[in-house]
Amino acid sequence: MNEKIVIIGNGIAGSTLALQLAKEGTGSVTLISDESSYFFSRTALMYVYMGHLTKEQLEPLSRESWDQSPIQRVKARVLSINPENKELSFRNNEGEVKQLSYDRLVIATGSKPAFYDWNGQEAEGILGLYHLSDLEKLEKWAPNASACPEAVVIGGGLIGIELCEMLLSRQIKTTLIIRENFFWSSHLPESDAQLVEKHIQSHHLNLIKEDELLEIRADDTGRVASIQTKKGETISCNLVGLTTGVRPNIEFLKTSRLELDKGILVDEYLKTSDPSIYAIGDCAQLRNPLSNRSAIEPVWYTSKLMGETLAQTFSGQPTPYNPGIWYNSAKFFDLEYQTYGRVHPKALQPENEQHFHWETDEKGMTFAYDKTSGAFLGVNTFGIRLNHRIVSSWIETAITIQEVIRRLEEAHFDPEFSNRYYKQINHAFVQNH
Amino acid sequence: MHSYRTTSIQKVFTYMGLSGLAVLILAGFTASFLKSTGLFIGLGLISIGVIGYTFSSYSGLPAGIKNNGVWHQSLTSRGIVAWVVGVILTAFYVTLYFYPEHLEGLIRLFDPLSEGLSGKKASQWFVYGVLYTLAIVLFGIKFIIKYKHSKYQKYRTYSVIFFQTIFAFLIPEIMARLNGDLPYYDLKSIWPLNYYLFDGYQLDGFLQNGSLGTILLIFGILSTLIITPILTYKFGKRWYCSWVCGCGGLAETAGDPFRQLSDKSLRAWKLERWMIHLILAWVFISTVGVVYSYLLQAPDSYLLGPKIFLISVSLLFSLVVGLILWKRKDWLAKDAQSSAIAISSVILLLLGFFFFSESDRVLFIPSYQIRSAYGFFIGSIFSGVIGTGFYPILGNRVWCRFGCPMAAILGIQQKLFSKFQISTNGGQCISCGNCSAYCEMGIDVRAYAQREEPIKRASCVGCGICSAVCPRGVLRLES
Ligand SMILES: Cc1cc2nc3c(=O)[nH]c(=O)nc-3n(C[C@H](O)[C@H](O)[C@H](O)COP(=O)(O)OP(=O)(O)OC[C@H]3O[C@@H](n4cnc5c(N)ncnc54)[C@H](O)[C@@H]3O)c2cc1C
Ligand code: SF4
Ligand code: SF4
Numbered sequence: 001m002n003e004k005i006v007i008i009g010n011g012i013a014g015s016t017l018a019l020q021l022a023k024e025g026t027g028s029v030t031l032i033s034d035e036s037s038y039f040f041s042r043t044a045l046m047y048v049y050m051g052h053l054t055k056e057q058l059e060p061l062s063r064e065s066w067d068q069s070p071i072q073r074v075k076a077r078v079l080s081i082n083p084e085n086k087e088l089s090f091r092n093n094e095g096e097v098k099q100l101s102y103d104r105l106v107i108a109t110g111s112k113p114a115f116y117d118w119n120g121q122e123a124e125g126i127l128g129l130y131h132l133s134d135l136e137k138l139e140k141w142a143p144n145a146s147a148c149p150e151a152v153v154i155g156g157g158l159i160g161i162e163l164c165e166m167l168l169s170r171q172i173k174t175t176l177i178i179r180e181n182f183f184w185s186s187h188l189p190e191s192d193a194q195l196v197e198k199h200i201q202s203h204h205l206n207l208i209k210e211d212e213l214l215e216i217r218a219d220d221t222g223r224v225a226s227i228q229t230k231k232g233e234t235i236s237c238n239l240v241g242l243t244t245g246v247r248p249n250i251e252f253l254k255t256s257r258l259e260l261d262k263g264i265l266v267d268e269y270l271k272t273s274d275p276s277i278y279a280i281g282d283c284a285q286l287r288n289p290l291s292n293r294s295a296i297e298p299v300w301y302t303s304k305l306m307g308e309t310l311a312q313t314f315s316g317q318p319t320p321y322n323p324g325i326w327y328n329s330a331k332f333f334d335l336e337y338q339t340y341g342r343v344h345p346k347a348l349q350p351e352n353e354q355h356f357h358w359e360t361d362e363k364g365m366t367f368a369y370d371k372t373s374g375a376f377l378g379v380n381t382f383g384i385r386l387n388h389r390i391v392s393s394w395i396e397t398a399i400t401i402q403e404v405i406r407r408l409e410e411a412h413f414d415p416e417f418s419n420r421y422y423k424q425i426n427h428a429f430v431q432n433h
Numbered sequence: 434m435h436s437y438r439t440t441s442i443q444k445v446f447t448y449m450g451l452s453g454l455a456v457l458i459l460a461g462f463t464a465s466f467l468k469s470t471g472l473f474i475g476l477g478l479i480s481i482g483v484i485g486y487t488f489s490s491y492s493g494l495p496a497g498i499k500n501n502g503v504w505h506q507s508l509t510s511r512g513i514v515a516w517v518v519g520v521i522l523t524a525f526y527v528t529l530y531f532y533p534e535h536l537e538g539l540i541r542l543f544d545p546l547s548e549g550l551s552g553k554k555a556s557q558w559f560v561y562g563v564l565y566t567l568a569i570v571l572f573g574i575k576f577i578i579k580y581k582h583s584k585y586q587k588y589r590t591y592s593v594i595f596f597q598t599i600f601a602f603l604i605p606e607i608m609a610r611l612n613g614d615l616p617y618y619d620l621k622s623i624w625p626l627n628y629y630l631f632d633g634y635q636l637d638g639f640l641q642n643g644s645l646g647t648i649l650l651i652f653g654i655l656s657t658l659i660i661t662p663i664l665t666y667k668f669g670k671r672w673y674c675s676w677v678c679g680c681g682g683l684a685e686t687a688g689d690p691f692r693q694l695s696d697k698s699l700r701a702w703k704l705e706r707w708m709i710h711l712i713l714a715w716v717f718i719s720t721v722g723v724v725y726s727y728l729l730q731a732p733d734s735y736l737l738g739p740k741i742f743l744i745s746v747s748l749l750f751s752l753v754v755g756l757i758l759w760k761r762k763d764w765l766a767k768d769a770q771s772s773a774i775a776i777s778s779v780i781l782l783l784l785g786f787f788f789f790s791e792s793d794r795v796l797f798i799p800s801y802q803i804r805s806a807y808g809f810f811i812g813s814i815f816s817g818v819i820g821t822g823f824y825p826i827l828g829n830r831v832w833c834r835f836g837c838p839m840a841a842i843l844g845i846q847q848k849l850f851s852k853f854q855i856s857t858n859g860g861q862c863i864s865c866g867n868c869s870a871y872c873e874m875g876i877d878v879r880a881y882a883q884r885e886e887p888i889k890r891a892s893c894v895g896c897g898i899c900s901a902v903c904p905r906g907v908l909r910l911e912s
Contacts, residue, residue, distance in 0.1 A: 012864070041863065041864045041865055041866060043863040043864065043865050044863070044864075044865035044866055044867070047865065047866075047867065050500075050501050050502070051500070051501055051502040051503050051504045051505040051506075052498075052500040052501070052503060052504070052867060052870070052902075053504065053865075053866055053867065053870050054504050054870075057866045057869070057870050058865075058866060059866075060864045060866065060879055060880070060883060062698070062699070064699075169501045169502075202495055203495060300863045300864070301860045301861075301863075305860075327859075327860065327861070329861050329863075329905045329906065330905075331904040331905070333495070333497070334495055334496065334497030334498070334582075336904070336905070336906050338861065338905075338906060385858070385906035385909075387858060387859070388858045388859025388860060388861055389859050392859070413858055413906065413909050414909075415583060415584070415585045415897060415900055415901070415909065415910065416584075416585050416897075416910060416911075417584035417585050417588055418583075418584055418585075419584075
C-alpha cells in the first residue's frame with residue numbers, strides 16, 4: 001500500500017521528515033509550502049542582510065538533490081483542512097484554489113511573529129523578523145544609514161538582538177526597548193544578563209530598559225517617523241522592528257475542529273486529536289511536556305528531532321518524542337552563549353536551585369545545582385564553548401557540582417591554544433564554598 | 434546602495450598602496466625615473482597602504498568575525514573590481530613566467546637589494562620572491578589583526594610569515610652567498626611540490642658540493658619519505674598547508690578575502706579528486722624518469738644503479754598502495770578504490786616500460802619532456818597564473834585543491850592514517866551554513882555538522898576558519 005502522506009510546511013521539521021521518509025521509501029510524500037520552493041535555514045536570515053551569506057547559501061541541501069528526490073513539492077498556501085473527508089484546500093501560485101486528499105497529514109507550519117495591537121502599527125517601515133519577505137522589506141526600508149538613519153527594535157529576545165546586530169552592521173543607529181529591568185530576564189539570571197548587556201552596549205546598541213511601546217507615529221507619506229513609549233519618551237526613527245516573540249502559525253486550522261491551545265495539541269507520538277493528523281516543529285504543543293521542558297519549544301533542533309521521530313513512527317517503528325536534556329545556544333553580537341540543563345532566572349528559580357556565577361572579562365559561566373544534594377542541574381556559558389555530550393551526561397547522571405567543577409576541563413571545546421579558565425573557575429568555587 | 438562603502442580613510446590608504454604599485458611600474462618602464470629610490474618609495478607606499486587600510490578597517494572594533502558585507506562588495510563577490518584585479522594579476526604572472534624581458538626595468542630596480550643579500554644581480558625570480566614575501570608579511574599582519582580573538586589563527590599566521598621570510602626568502606639567498614654553486618634550495622619546499630628537486634642539474638649541484646650538498650639531498654628525500662608522514666599522522670596535513678607552505682601562506686593571507694568563492698558543488702569535488710591524483714601520478718612518473726635517465730648516463734658512477742633504483746621505487750610504491758587497499762579498504766568509497774587501482778596500475782606499467790626499454794621514454798616521449806611539460810603546465814600555468822591570478826574569481830585555494838601534488842599525498846595520509854579530524858558539538862548545529870561558505874577547500878562542512886558527524890576529509894587544510902565563523906561553537910579541530 002502506498003500511503004499518501006501530505007506535509008504542510010517545508011521548514012526544518014517538515015523537510016527533515018520528508019527527506020527521511022523518501023530515504024526509507026515510506027509512502028508517497030507531498031510537501032506543500034508557501035514561502036520558498038526549497039528548504040532554507042531560517043536561523044541564518046541575519047547573515048544574508050549582513051552580507052556574510054548569499055540567499056542560496058541558506059539552503060542546506062542542493063536544489064539538484066531536491067529535484068532528484070521522489071518528494072513532490074508544491075508551492076502553495078494551505079487555506080483550510082477538512083479532516084472528515086481527509087482533504088485540504090490550497091491556493092497555488094496562480095491564485096487557483098484546489099483540493100488535495102491525504103491518508104496522513106502532517107502540519108509543520110512553524111511560527112509567526114506575535115504582534116500586539118499597537119496604535120499605528122499599519123504604517124510603512126514596520127516589520128517582524130521571521131520570513132524571507134522580511135529580508136526584502138529590510139532591503140527596501142533600511143538599505144543603508146542614509147536611507148534609514150535610525151531604527152527602534154521592540155522586545156529583547158534572541159530574534160530582537162539579531163535584528164539589532166543586523167541594523168548596526170549597516171551603521172544604522174539602533175535603540176532596543178525592553179519591558180524588563182534587565183536583558184532577556186525571562187531566561188537569564190541577572191548576573192548573566194549583565195554580562196550580555198555590557199557586551200551589546202559595547203557594540204553601540206542603545207538599550208532602554210523598563211519601558212514599552214505605546215504608539216507608532218507616521219509622517220504624511222505614511223512612513224513611520226517616531227514612536228512614543230509608555231514612559232512618555234519620543235524616539236524618532238525610520239524603521240520599527242517588532243520582535244516581541246513568536247506564536248504557532250495555526251490560524252488556518254481554526255475551522256477544523258482539531259484540538260488547539262496556543263499550538264496544536266499532540267501526544268508523545270506527535271499525533272493530534274485526529275488519528276490521521278500529526279503536528280511537528282514550532283506549531284506543535286505537547287499535551288504532557290517532559291520534565292524540565294516546555295510544551296512549546298520554538299527552536300531548531302527540537303523541530304528537527306520531531307521530524308526524525310515521526311519519520312520512524314511512519315516507517316513502522318512507533319517512537320515517542322524524547323528530546324532528553326534541554327540545551328540551546330545563541331550569539332549576542334560576538335558573545336557566544338550555550339546552555340545545558342536548566343539555569344532559571346530569579347523569577348522562576350525553584351527554592352532548591354542554587355547558582356554559582358564566575359566571570360572574567362567578556363567570559364562567564366553560571367552553574368545551577370541542588371542546594372541540598374549538590375546535584376548538577378545545568379550551566380550557562382558565555383564566550384567559552386563546552387562539549388554538549390559530556391555536559392549532558394553530567395546532568396543526566398546528576399553528578400555533584402563539586403565534581404563538575406573539578407572535571408570541567410573534560411568538557412573543553414574551545415579551539416586549540418585558547419586560554420583555559422578551568423583553574424580560575426575551580427579556585428573561585430572553592431573560595432565560595 | 435549598501436553602507437559597506439569603504440570609508441574615506443580606507444580609500445586614502447587604498448590609493449596610497451596603489452600609487453606604490455604605480456611608482457614601481459613607472460620606475461620599471463622608465464629606468465631613469467627615480468632609479469632605485471623608486472624601489473623603496475614604491476615598496477614603502479605599498480606597505481603603508483596595506484597596514485593603514487588594516488588599521489582603519491579594524492581598529493576600535495570589538496574582537497570577532499569580520500564578514501560584514503563580504504557578498505555586497507564588488508572585490509569579494511566576483512564583481513567588476515574582482516575581474517579587474519584578476520586580469521591584472523594574471524597578466525603579471527604571464528609576463529613574469531613567459532615574457533620577463535618586459536620586466537627588465539623593474540628587475541633592475543631590485544639590483545641593490547639583491548646585491549645586498551646574495552651579492553648577485555636581481556633576477557625575475559628575486560623580484561617575485563620579494564613581492565611574494567612582502568605580500569605574505571603585510572596581508573599576514575592584516576589577517577592577524579582581523580582574527581585577533583583567535584590564537585589558533587594568530588599562531589599559524591606567525592608561522593607562515595616566519596617560514597616564508599626565513600626559509601623561502603633569506604636562507605636560500607644567504608646560502609647562495611656562502612656557496613655559489615649550491616642549488617637554490619628552500620628547505621621547507623618538499624617534493625613533489627618542489628618537483629625540480631631531482632632534476633639532473635640539481636642533482637649535479639648537490640653531489641658536486643661535498644657533504645653540505647649530500648646532506649641537503651638526503652634531507653630532501655627524508656622530508657618526503659619520513660618527516661612528512663610522521664607530522665601528518667600527528668597533526669593532519671595542516672602542519673604543512675596552513676602553517677608552513679608558501680602557497681598556502683599566500684592563500685591564507687593575501688587570499689583570505691576570497692575564501693568564500695570556492696566551488697561547493699559535488700561536481701567540483703569529483704573533478705578535484707581526479708585532477709589532483711592524476712597530477713600526482715604525473716609528477717611521480719616524470720621524477721622517476723628524470724632520475725632514471727640521470728643514472729643511465731653513467732650507470733656505474735653511483736651507489737645506486739638505474740635498474741636497482743627502478744626496482745626499489747616500484748616495490749616501495751606497490752607496498753604503499755597495497756597496504757592502503759588492504760588495511761583501509763573500508764575507509765574508501767568504491768569509486769575511490771577503483772580509481773586508485775587504475776592510476777596505480779598505469780604507473781607500474783610505465784615503470785615497467787622504463788625497465789625493459791632501458792630508456793626513460795614514456796610512450797616514446799623522453800621523460801625530460803614530460804618533466805618540462807609538467808613544469809610549464811602545472812608548475813607555472815596552474816600554480817601561478819590560475820592559482821594566484823584567479824584568486825578573486827575562483828577563490829584562494831584553487832591550486833591547493835585541484836593542482837598541488839603535495840596536497841594530494843598529504844591528503845591521502847590525512848584520510849588514511851592521521852589523528853586529525855574536526856569534531857562536531859552534539860546537536861548544537863543550526864545549519865546556518867557559515868562553515869561551508871567560508872571553507873576555502875569547498876568542503877560542505879554543514880552537511881557533516883548537521884548530521885553530528887566528524888569531518889575527516891582528505892582536502893581539509895585545517896585552516897580552522899569554519900570553526901572560527903561558526904556562531905554556535907560547533908566545530909573543533911583536533912589531533
Ligand atoms: C531570525 C530567526 C533566528 C532564529 N535563530 C534560531 C537559533 O539560533 N536557534 C534555534 O534553535 N532556533 C532559531 N530560530 C527558530 C527556528 O528557526 C524555528 O524553531 C524553526 O525554523 C521552526 O521550524 P519549523 O519547521 O517548525 O517551521 P518554519 O521554519 O516556520 O517553517 C514552516 C513553513 O511553513 C510555511 N507555512 C506556514 N503556514 C502555511 C500554510 N498554511 N500553507 C503553506 N505553507 C505554510 C511557512 O511559510 C514556513 O515556510 C530562529 C528563528 C528566526 C525567525
Ligand atoms: S573544513 Fe574547516 S579547517 Fe578544513 S579547510 Fe575547510 S574551513 Fe578550513
Ligand atoms: S557554521 Fe556552525 S551552526 Fe552553522 S552550519 Fe556550520 S556547524 Fe552548523
